[in-house]
Amino acid sequence: xxxxxxxxxxxxxxxxxxxxxxxxxxxxxxxxxxxxxxxxxxxxxxxxxxxxxxxxxxxxxxxxxxxxxxxxxxxxxxxxxxxxxxxxxxxxxxxxxxxxxxxxxxxxxxxxxxxxxxxxxxxxxxxxxxxxxxxxxxxxxxxxxxxxxxxxxxxxxxxxxxxxxxxxxxxxxxxxxxxxxxxxxxxxxxxxxxxxxxxxxxxxxxxxxxxx
Amino acid sequence: xxxxxxxxxxxxxxxxxxxxxxxxxxxxxxxxxxxxxxxxxxxxxxxxxxxxxxxxxxxxxxxxxxxxxxxxxxxxxxxxxxxxxxxxxxxxxxxxxxxxxxxxxxxxxxxxxxxxxxxxxxxxxxxxxxxxxxxxxxxxxxxxxxxxxx
Numbered sequence: 001x002x003x004x005x006x007x008x009x010x011x012x013x014x015x016x017x018x019x020x021x022x023x024x025x026x027x028x029x030x031x032x033x034x035x036x037x038x039x040x041x042x043x044x045x046x047x048x049x050x051x052x053x054x055x056x057x058x059x060x061x062x063x064x065x066x067x068x069x070x071x072x073x074x075x076x077x078x079x080x081x082x083x084x085x086x087x088x089x090x091x092x093x094x095x096x097x098x099x100x101x102x103x104x105x106x107x108x109x110x111x112x113x114x115x116x117x118x119x120x121x122x123x124x125x126x127x128x129x130x131x132x133x134x135x136x137x138x139x140x141x142x143x144x145x146x147x148x149x150x151x152x153x154x155x156x157x158x159x160x161x162x163x164x165x166x167x168x169x170x171x172x173x174x175x176x177x178x179x180x181x182x183x184x185x186x187x188x189x190x191x192x193x194x195x196x197x198x199x200x201x202x203x204x205x206x207x208x209x210x211x212x
Numbered sequence: 213x214x215x216x217x218x219x220x221x222x223x224x225x226x227x228x229x230x231x232x233x234x235x236x237x238x239x240x241x242x243x244x245x246x247x248x249x250x251x252x253x254x255x256x257x258x259x260x261x262x263x264x265x266x267x268x269x270x271x272x273x274x275x276x277x278x279x280x281x282x283x284x285x286x287x288x289x290x291x292x293x294x295x296x297x298x299x300x301x302x303x304x305x306x307x308x309x310x311x312x313x314x315x316x317x318x319x320x321x322x323x324x325x326x327x328x329x330x331x332x333x334x335x336x337x338x339x340x341x342x343x344x345x346x347x348x349x350x351x352x353x354x355x356x357x358x359x360x361x362x
Contacts, residue, residue: 068287156266158283158309180287184294189302191295192332 042097048080054107057081060118064182071181084140084181085129092136123185123198130174130202138173145173169207178203247350261345269312270344274358278340279312285343290336297337302329 044050052058062081065071070079087093112118112125133140147167152160166176178184186197243251266283288296298314299305306313318334319327356362 158266179289179294183291184289186293189295189298190304190329191298191335197293 042093045097046082046086048082051081056107056112056118060112060115061182068181079144079181083143087136087139088143092139122183123196126178126182126185127198127202130178133174134172141173141177171205171207175205259347261347264344264346271357272361273355275360281338281341281343283343285338290338295335295337297341298330304329 052062070084072078086096106112110117112121118125147163150163152164155163162176186195187203188197188200245251248256263284263286264282268282270280270282272279285297290296300309300311301314303313305311314330318330321327321331322333
């Protein structure tokens with residue numbers, strides 16, 4: 001009698017362990033599938049072909065971009081949209097992707113679906129991106145361009161001087177390199193009639209005064 | 213006499229016009245431009261030339277010459293939104309970049325009024341100012357720099 005009882009209890013634990021192990025295994029496999037799927041979809045949205053699949057991008061910014069050195073150059077090394085506009089690190093990437101869900105709304109509303117509408121918003125859009133890059137110290141530029149490895153001896157006379165002076169002033173890439181991959185919004189240069197334009201000290205931020 | 217003169221003149225005109233029109237095709241084919249290409253065909257494809265590297269100002273060859281651009285201008289944006297040239301050559305910015313400042317002659321608007329920056333009619337710099345490549349002259353010539361500039 002007691003022996004039978006012990007046997008039953010043993011079977012129960014064996015069964016429970018099997019269920020627990022099986023459940024764990026299933027969860028593990030499901031985790032891999034879910035994570036793999038999530039990552040695959042996210043990487044799919046991180047391709048130039050995805051970015052230019054809507055005409056807001058294709059007919060405006062992508063057309064401008066095709067004439068620049070980041071699209072075509074003598075060595076054929078090129079940057080795609082996400083190389084500059086989506087962080088490489090996982091955390092910031094997720095944050096940027098969540099922010100980008102707002103762009104789906106504007107795609108549905110058609111906020112910038114013609115070149116005219118896009119140009120009307122260009123000032124705001126450009127300044128958003130300048131602020132983002134200023135705030136993260138031009139992190140996406142630095143994924144490829146690392147100023148610690150600059151060889152000033154092969155830089156041009158002007159870029160050599162400007163890079164050394166700018167870095168000494170704690171400037172970041174976007175402080176000077178605006179409009180290198182897309183056309184600029186109106187910049188105030190005091191030529192001709194006045195208009196709504198980006199202020200000169202936004203376009204060329206004054207050197208940060210370093211604490212002595 | 214009068215009639216005869218008129219007849220002669222008419223004959224001359226007809227003969228001349230017939231002659232010139234008749235020979236037009238042959239005329240076009242026979243002539244070569246100084247550069248070596250035929251008048252009718254396409255120009256030969258340009259060879260690949262390098263823009264002269266960043267350097268000091270290039271001396272003028274005649275006094276009215278718009279100064280040449282002694283650096284690369286590839287990718288420079290000159291649109292209604294932004295004038296890349298004036299980002300360094302305007303009077304408010306040339307000192308910082310040690311650039312040549314734009315000439316005061318460009319500050320006059322079409323009514324003769326003096327402005328404090330370039331006039332919109334002088335906005336498109338590259339209508340007159342151009343960079344130089346290492347291309348050799350297409351034909352030999354005897355051009356010499358103006359006397360006052362030698």
